[in-house]
Amino acid sequence: DAKTTQPPSMDCAEGRAANLPCNHSTISGNEYVYWYRQIHSQGPQYIIHGLKNNETNEMASLIITEDRKSSTLILPHATLRDTAVYYCIVTGAGSYQLTFGKGTKLSVIP
């Protein structure tokens, strides 16, 4: 019973913004949206998370729609090192198990 839906793959030109969408139409009020990425077969790496407000950190921005049914992860200036599988995960506060779907494979092209 998938909580999130992501496109299986996307391409982005190096230096351009990468916008990765995620649908989470069944999200409940106390659930957060987390983004992790996995570069090749390395351990997943946390990127950003949010509840309802847009968030920004040194790696990315997270835009959550007002109805919270979808969100977009933005990598403002994609580099080749951003090539990875990006996972959008919805989980409640106090729930520590991360349910990974298939994610979006982002390929940054020179």
Add this chain to the structure above:
Amino acid sequence: EAQVTQNPRYLITVTGKKLTVTCSQNMNHEYMSWYRQDPGLGLRQIYYSMNVEVTDKGDVPEGYKVSRKEKRNFPLILESPSPNQTSLYFCASTTLSSTDTQYFGPGTRLTVL
């Protein structure tokens, strides 16, 4: 440097030969867990621990054991490995703060012949 370490990183073994994969974190995290990753199936949680001496099953615990005698360590034990346990294994840790992020180890690639 805050990190989760795993050993070994690569292991080839034979069916039935007991093995342990170690996991250690230096961040004083209460919560630790193990995942396995298989092609087409994504990452699935095997076991987790909320604190010392407190462990519980995840989604795919069959064939595995864990222990949590110290806060920093959370070893994964395969008493009698089988070929279907060939996989990429990740250890993760986090605090029990409701929104804290999880830190993952570098992975252990296990092959059981």
